[in-house]
Amino acid sequence: MGLLIEGRWSDRWYDTKSTGGAFVRSESRFRDRVAADGSTRFAPEAGRYHLYVSYACPWAHRTLIFRALKKLEDVIGLSVVEPLMLENGWELAEGADPINGARFLHEVYTRADPAYTGRVTVPVLWDRATGTIVSNESAEIIRMLNREFDAFGDASLDFCPEELREEIDRVNAFVYDAVNNGVYKAGFATSQDKYEQAFDALFAALDELDARLATQRWLVGNRLTEADWRLFTTLVRFDAVYVGHFKCNLRRIADYPNLSGYLRDLFQVPGVRDTVRFDHIKRHYYGSHATINPTGIVPKGPALDLDAPHGRDSLG
Known part of the structure; x- marks a missing residue:
């Protein structure tokens, strides 16, 4: 660092x-x-x-x-x-x-x-x-x-359509502050009160997101958007790293009925699993932050089954 x-x-x-x-x-x-x-x-x-x-x-x-x-x-x-x-x-x-x-x-x-x-x-x-x-x-x-690269790639996919952009931006701002950056605000805090503030905001946000996803498959417009991918990259690291390493241990994503299925749904989108490297993820966090984990020991767990059925097809 x-x-x-x-x-x-x-x-x-x-x-x-x-x-x-x-x-x-x-x-x-x-x-x-x-x-x-x-x-x-x-x-x-x-x-x-x-x-x-x-x-x-x-x-x-x-x-x-x-x-x-x-x-x-x-x-x-x-x-x-x-x-x-x-x-x-x-x-x-x-x-x-x-x-x-x-x-x-x-x-x-x-x-x-x-x-x-x-x-x-x-x-x-x-x-x-x-x-x-x-x-x-x-x-x-x-x-x-x-x-901007639609002339060279898949122009049929648009993860930020103009008609949904305002709502995507609103969800992104909420998720960024409380969840994406929230895990870091908890994990890198050096005072108890700042840690607890970030911790409480994080789990309040996760509770709200889980409730939102109870009735809709995706976060915005009932279609897969940028907002989902921005949340996904935090969720997929949560149980493996943030629960233990960053002391975000009130609940795991596996404990949330809707967020856990939603995470599996996103992971199973063709092309995504190849971008997820838990060997790099765990080695980086546990091995790079000596102020948090001075021994550098990387935990063997947890056992994650992201290929299990997600059951969310009926929502959208």
């Missing part, structure tokens, strides 16, 4: 002293976009863009899902970082980065901005034509993958 300060790497954990023990996530710094309408300098082209991702990271996992479902594997290149994130941050195995030849992800960041200051995170969408980072904001990258 660390960050760049004016282009120089510093192995530094999150500062929670200044926030009274609360974890506060930094905003992404690269916020350009690929646009098919010619409104930016980044035009969609096959072979031009490259994704740097981690199978362990839920934010990067979103982009892997969209790349797979939109049939963009042959259009957008991929480099996967190693599971462990230690004193040098995210690392790349030798030969894993055919674009920049980097061994550490922070080298990709300084290639784009030699004076960059901030956290070095995945995903990263890299433009080979201009030699820079287009975006490191997962929410915006998946919107690009959803529509």
